[in-house]
Amino acid sequence: MKANEIMEKSEQYVLHTYNRYPVVLDHGKGVRLYDVDGREYLDFAAGIAVFALGYGNETYNQALKDQIDKLIHTSNLYYNEPMGEAAEKLIKASGMDKVFFTNSGTEAIEGALKAARKYAYLKDGNTDHEIIAMNHSFHGRSMGALSVTGNTHYQDPFRPLIGGIRFAEFNNLDSVKAQVTEKTCAVIMETVQGEGGIYPADPEFLRGVKALCEEKDILLILDEIQCGMGRTGSMFAWQEYGVEPDIMTCAKALGCGIPVGAFVLNKKTAEHSLVPGDHGTTYGGNPLACAAVRTVFDIFEKEKIVEHVQEVGAYLEQRLNALVEKYDFLAQRRGKGLIQGLVVTGRPVGEIVLKAMENGLLVITAGTDVLRMVPPLVISKADVDEMIEKLEKSF
Ligand SMILES: *Cc1c(COP(=O)(O)O)cnc(C)c1O
Numbered sequence: 001m002k003a004n005e006i007m008e009k010s011e012q013y014v015l016h017t018y019n020r021y022p023v024v025l026d027h028g029k030g031v032r033l034y035d036v037d038g039r040e041y042l043d044f045a046a047g048i049a050v051f052a053l054g055y056g057n058e059t060y061n062q063a064l065k066d067q068i069d070k071l072i073h074t075s076n077l078y079y080n081e082p083m084g085e086a087a088e089k090l091i092k093a094s095g096m097d098k099v100f101f102t103n104s105g106t107e108a109i110e111g112a113l114k115a116a117r118k119y120a121y122l123k124d125g126n127t128d129h130e131i132i133a134m135n136h137s138f139h140g141r142s143m144g145a146l147s148v149t150g151n152t153h154y155q156d157p158f159r160p161l162i163g164g165i166r167f168a169e170f171n172n173l174d175s176v177k178a179q180v181t182e183k184t185c186a187v188i189m190e191t192v193q194g195e196g197g198i199y200p201a202d203p204e205f206l207r208g209v210k211a212l213c214e215e216k217d218i219l220l221i222l223d224e225i226q227c228g229m230g231r232t233g234s235m236f237a238w239q240e241y242g243v244e245p246d247i248m249t250c251a252k253a254l255g256c257g258i259p260v261g262a263f264v265l266n267k268k269t270a271e272h273s274l275v276p277g278d279h280g281t282t283y284g285g286n287p288l289a290c291a292a293v294r295t296v297f298d299i300f301e302k303e304k305i306v307e308h309v310q311e312v313g314a315y316l317e318q319r320l321n322a323l324v325e326k327y328d329f330l331a332q333r334r335g336k337g338l339i340q341g342l343v344v345t346g347r348p349v350g351e352i353v354l355k356a357m358e359n360g361l362l363v364i365t366a367g368t369d370v371l372r373m374v375p376p377l378v379i380s381k382a383d384v385d386e387m388i389e390k391l392e393k394s395f
Pocket residue numbers: 104105106107109138139140141190194195223224225226227251252
């Protein structure tokens with residue numbers, strides 16, 4: 001089918017909830033994608049921070065093919081081998097205690113919120129617990145996840161949302177303290193805000209929130225769905241802060257393309273929250289998804305992905321900083337490792353994204369004025385150079 005026919009068919013039958021870019025992607029190789037007309041794109045979007053290993057990784061593809069031929073789905077009524085192994089790897093990488101596998105990031109957030117409310121309920125038997133979330137955050141589109149997403153534009157048409165949510169200013173400890181009441185059961189935040197515009201948590205802020213949580217037995221939920229899995233140069237972004245969450249959420253690069261998420265609990269939370277009957281999912285933790293997770297962790301280890309991100313991430317930062325120096329309309333670079341944003345002033349960031357696409361480069365936006373880069377973690381310095389060249393051409 002021709003590109004325009006494919007686009008027309010989608011628009012005719014698929015509910016219009018996205019304004020898609022006029023590109024029909026067909027296949028990928030390494031860090032490059034190809035559209036149906038054979039045009040090549042250097043991919044600095046990775047399907048929104050998902051495809052960390054690049055396209056066509058043989059080990060990954062073969063592991064999935066083998067699992068498809070063996071067993072794809074069982075339900076959670078029975079055990080399967082990949083689930084335990086994927087869980088073990090996630091626990092060892094995080095130093096936390098127990099995992100619940102979901103099918104998306106949003107569902108991981110739902111589970112984290114439920115675990116936090118159950119923890120508080122077991123403590124005092126009350127059912128009016130509050131959760132503090134951050135302005136400009138993004139945690140997903142379901143009613144629970146949307147309720148803790150600090151963006152009224154996303155929320156307003158869907159009210160009433162779940163109750164007991166209070167919002168604070170990210171990177172402002174006093175503003176978090178001001179929202180604490182005797183009913184507070186959790187604080188939820190992204191370690192690096194993604195959709196909101198690439199804002200890393202300040203170390204003093206995150207440590208201050210952690211201290212506050214410990215003092216009052218409030219659970220700290222860190223959303224690592226976008227910034228986790230090696231993207232910032234450590235397996236999970238919080239590991240650089242010396243601050244451990246009570247609950248962590250993962251998704252996006254966790255399965256590198258197979259839909260899978262997880263919420264991960266520390267010992268205290270695992271032992272005093274969800275029990276049989278409290279939470280469930282038909283697909284969650286299925287053998288295919290968990291074979292993907294298991295293989296992703298194996299490849300991360302074998303190919304030293306995190307170390308690679310530290311090196312190439314530092315190089316990307318340096319090249320982006322030079323752009324900010326050079327162009328007046330670039331106000332700032334924000335980010336860590338391979339989650340980077342350029343703040344664009346005085347012209348629409350969307351136009352640059354479209355121009356870049358014409359020049360064979362995929363980048364995306366965040367917030368209203370940020371050019372976002374979340375490339376596959378396997379990009380090389382030469383790919384960074386090529387990206388800079390294509391981006392400058394698009395300015
Ligand atoms: C993408 C994202 C989510 C939602 O994940 P889905 O897989 O789209 O449901 C939640 N939190 C953060 C930080 C995200 O980037």
